[in-house]
Each structure stands twice: as structure tokens, then as C-alpha cells.
């Protein structure tokens with residue numbers, strides 16, 4: 164008999180788990196594009212599996228197996244040659260499909276029998292995406308660009324020490340803003356408590372935060388991306404104004420997730436240069452202030468009071484502390500969900516339904532990319 168969904172492990176994404184099978188049906192952001200130069204290779208960990216990623220001299224990023232099929236050396240130690248990669252240990256060379264094409268110390272004919280896995284890889288809005296599932300990948304891009312004009316900016320992705328789902332759920336939780344982000348005054352304009360409504364769509368979920376006659380709309384793209392309009396960044400002294408933010412939570416493993424934060428900053432023309440100058444100052448202040456994750460840990464440990472958080476990324480520290488503070492994998496069996504958790508409840512029901520379909524061998528829903536004209540609104 165099927166267990167009730169509260170007991171289902173919604174949060175795990177390792178290979179073979181229900182969540183792992185589900186999440187591997189989608190494109191997953193794995194890296195900020197600017198963090199991988201041509202000719203560079205590095206390791207990545209996604210959904211409890213290790214891989215190597217490199218950027219060929221033709222410019223495309225490639226995701227391949229973590230270890231060489233010869234005797235297991237780490238592939239990211241190797242050399243990128245054109246769009247191929249050569250293992251550092253005995254010089255076997257692989258093309259971007261994973262096919263071995265050279266073995267300097269072996270007999271001719273062996274190479275063609277050796278292949279490693281490679282994974283479809285694409286770029287969009289400054290992020291590298293990979294597909295780790297069976298068969299062909301779904302349509303790309305996985306979500307639409309903003310229609311408004313402005314600068315697309317990707318923040319350096321933090322590695323947050325907890326499961327991805329509690330961070331994703333926080334992004335569906337508009338009520339937390341009135342409490343977590345009250346200190347510091349970063350969210351003026353949305354401190355009134357909203358009434359939350361949510362509905363499933365062909366591409367994920369749409370969420371409404373109603374305050375009187377006003378309605379703030381936020382989008383949740385399957386399987387892990389939230390698109391929302393957020394207040395001007397306090398660390399930037401408000402430069403750039405309200406911004407459209409895409410926040411994708413990629414599971415690194417069950418106890419860590421990477422936040423890919425892509426902003427559309429609504430500045431154009433002559434406003435760009437002063438904005439960039441303000442951003443450079445912010446980045447300097449951010450560097451000088453030290454790790455926001457370390458500060459969040461100090462808050463969780465009781466060494467710094469929540470009320471005393473002082474950092475150019477105060478909002479982020481506040482968020483880390485409440486979300487990672489729920490535990491590395493939040494225990495959902497003892498929660499007491501209320502009306503304000505409507506969107507979270509719906510999302511979990513969708514996940515449960517889809518996991519069950521995969522488990523029972525019935526067809527899961529075919530998710531489609533959202534139409535470009537459906538975007539988030541500020542609501543006032």
C-alpha cells in the first residue's frame with residue numbers, strides 16, 4: 164500500500180530515489196557560465212553524483228563522467244584540447260560525446276571500444292544547464308526570459324548547507340518576509356500579511372499574495388525555480404530598484420544546495436554606468452564583510468544574535484539562518500501546516516503525485532515551458 168505523502172521522502176534526489184528520478188527529467192542549472200573559462204575543467208556535484216565539466220575552445224561547456232574509464236583518475240585534472248579532454252593519468256583523450264579517441268600507450272583499435280558518459284549541456288541567461296535523465300532532454304530553455312529590458316546579472320552561487328526543498332519552499336512562503344526580513348527594513352511595501360493562493364499550471368505553479376485589492380504574482384517553474392519581483396537590494400543602497408529574480412535551487416546532495424540567482428535589473432542606457440559603479444562598490448563591501456554563510460552559522464550557533472546581523476547581504480544571511488536552521492534535511496513529519504502554507508502544500512501534493520506515477524509506471528505529467536507573457540507582478 165502507498166504510504167501517506169507526509170512519510171514519503173520528498174526531499175531526497177540521489178540516483179534511484181523517487182525525487183531523484185523525478186528531478187532528472189528536467190534541465191538543471193549546474194554552474195554560472197562566467198565561472199568556467201575556455202580550456203578550463205572543474206568538478207561539480209549534482210543530486211549526489213559527481214561529474215566533470217569543461218569548456219572546450221569552441222566555447223561550449225561539456226558535462227562528462229567524474230572519473231576516467233581507464234583506471235579512475237579525476238577527469239577535471241586533465242587537459243582541454245580543442246573541444247576534447249585528455250586524462251592526466253595516461254593521456255587517454257575523449258571527445259565531447261564521451262567517445263575515447265586516443266590512447267597513446269595502447270594498441271590501435273582499443274579506443275573505439277571505450278566511452279564514458281556525457282550529458283546534454285546548454286546555456287541560458289548566464290547559467291550552464293545539464294540534463295542527467297534518460298532519453299532526450301525536454302525543450303530548452305526551461306523557462307522564458309523576462310520581457311522587460313535591463314541587465315541580466317548572475318550572483319556568485321552560494322552553497323547552502325541544507326536540502327534544496329526547504330529553500331525552494333521558503334521561496335513559496337511570502338509570509339516569512341514580514342518576520343525574517345523585518346530587521347533591516349529591506350522589504351518595505353510587502354510587510355502586510357498576504358493571503359496566499361496557488362494553482363497548478365502546465366509548467367509548475369502560480370502563486371498569489373493578496374493584500375486588499377492588490378495581488379502579487381510569483382511563478383514556480385518545475386522542478387526548482389522561482390521567479391519573483393523582489394525589493395531593491397539594501398547592499399546596493401537601492402540602486403537598480405525593484406528587480407525580477409529567478410532563483411533556482413540545485414541539489415548538490417541531500418544536505419546541500421546551490422542557489423543560482425539570476426536578476427533582471429531594470430536599468431538601460433545612461434543608467435547602466437552609475438548602476439555598475441554602485442555594484443562594484445557593493446561587491447567590494449561584500450568581500451570585506453566576509454562569508455555570509457559563516458555569519459549565518461554563527462547566528463544558528465547562538466554566537467551572533469539574529470537581530471544583530473550586519474552584512475551587505477543581510478537578507479541572505481537572514482534566509483540562510485532560518486532555512487538551514489530547519490536542519491540539513493527538514494523533518495516534515497512533525498510540521499503543523501496552516502493556511503499561509505497553501506502554496507507549499509500544493510507543491511508537495513504535485514511532487515507526491517508525480518513520484519507515485521513514476522513509482523507505479525503510470526505516465527507522469529508532461530511539463531511544458533511557460534509562455535513568455537506570463538511573468539511575475541509586484542502587485543502595487
Ligand code: FES
Nearest residue numbers: 231233234250253
Ligand atoms: S586513468 Fe585516465 S588515462 Fe589512465
Ligand SMILES: [Fe+2]
Nearest residue numbers: 340343344482
Ligand atoms: Fe527570505
